[in-house]
Amino acid sequence: MKKIVVLGSTNVDTILNIKRLPLPGETMAMDGQSSAGGGKGANQALAATRAGAETSFVSKIGDDHAADFMLDTFKKDGLNIDHVTETSKAGTGKAYILLDENGQNSILIYGGANQTISIDDINAAKETIKKSDCLISEFETPISVTIEAFKIAKENGVITILNPAPAKDNIPLDLLKLTDIIVPNETEASAITGIKVEDKKSIINSAEKLNKMGINRVIITIGSRGSLYYSEGKEEFVDAYKVPVIDTTAAGDTFIGYLAAKLDSDLGNVVEAMKFASKASSIAVQTKGAQNSIPYVEDVKI
Template identity: 70%
Template sequence: MKKIVVLGSINVDTILNISRLPLPGETMAMSDRSTAGGGKGANQAIAAVRAGAETSFIGKIGQDNAADFMIDTFKNDGLNIDHVTRDQQAGTGQAYILLDDKGQNSILIYGGANQTITTDDIKRASDTIAQADCLITQFETPLESSVEAFRIAKENNVLTILNPAPAKNDIPEELLKLTDIIVPNETEAEAITGVKVTDEPSMVEAANKLHTLGVKNVIITVGANGSFYSVNEKNGFVKAYKVNTVDTTAAGDTFIGYFASKLSSDLSNIEEAMKFASKASSITVQTQGAQNSIPLIKNVEF
């Protein structure tokens, strides 16, 4: 069984259903409101464990009801939460998702306890990282903690996957050089490289710029169109599955968790892993919400 460690954010999502995004100064009525577990890190960890990987999570929550809700969610999925700790002052992270009738979303984030993760927290999890096959992180927790986690991973020959989201253009050079695979979407790829990703030639250009920054392998996801890869000096494109999209929340996180669970350490099955991840994501977008929409492996296997 694949061993995966995810360092990342834990949020409780409040989903606000609206017909369209409001204009500046406009007041609108919502058609519905719901609450679900979220956070990019937690979503990716749950995707990995539902994909069949032995998954451990490194994160922080507060001393509130939202924290209790998330702990129960993690336990129900069988996620190892030995390194999920409580901050005594900051509240559990929150996300407010504006979801329109076309299934597109805009998200507002309160970082809370996610922003209190320290390098000491990472060092306390060093044995767990060292024993993993793969370590995944994103940008909803402090960058210094990600760098420390990737350092430990590479000292122990653990594959590192960086999901550079939310988008940043000031990523530490050391973090990029410690990254085995970077997985941005088109917006994030443009923020890092300055290349507007619109077609396959621009994907190649963006990937080449990421290579010059020190990243060995690149996957760029482009939503309903699919995903591009530049891996082991080979480029290719995997088309997405065509489905009726209800809500794109957690689609990218599902892709990463499922991708990591399937990927061989030498990346030799890159297209197979991407197709597997794309199939899982196509199921996620057909249900509203984040973690509740992430499928079990029995519903994804070909």
């Protein structure tokens, strides 16, 4: 069984259902609201678990009811939470998701406890990282902590996957050089490279620039159009599955968790893993919410 470690955020999501995004200064009525488990790290960890991998999660939560809610979810799925620790310095992270009637979302994040993860937490999880096949991280926790975790991974032959989200334009080169596979969407790729991702040519140009920045393998997800794999001058597009879209929340996280669970240790099957991940994402977008939309492996058939 594949062993995966995810370093990342734990949030409780509040989903606000609206017809469209409000204009500046506009007051709008909502069509409804609901709460669910979220956080990019937690989503990716649960996706990897549901994809069949033995997954450990490194995260920080507050001393509050939101934390209890999230821990119950993790335990139910069999996620290893030995390194999910509690702090009294901040509350459990929260996300407020504006979801329009077309299934598109805009998200506001309160980092909370996620921003208190420290290098001490990484050192406590060191042996778990060393024994894993793959380490995943994103940008809802401090970058300095991710760099330390990736150093441990690379020293021990562990594959590193970076999801550069939320988008940043000043990622330390030290982190990029420690990354085996980077998985941005169009917005994130544009922020990193300065190349506006609009069409096939600009997607390839953006991926090529990421290659030159020190990352040998680039996967750019492009929503309903699918995803691009680029490595050392060669590219391959993977089409998305055409399905009715209800909510895109956690679709990217589902993709990354399933991708990691499918990858071979020599990374020789990246495109095959992308197709598997794309199928899982196509299932996720057909259900409202984040973690409740992430499918189980027995439902993902290609």
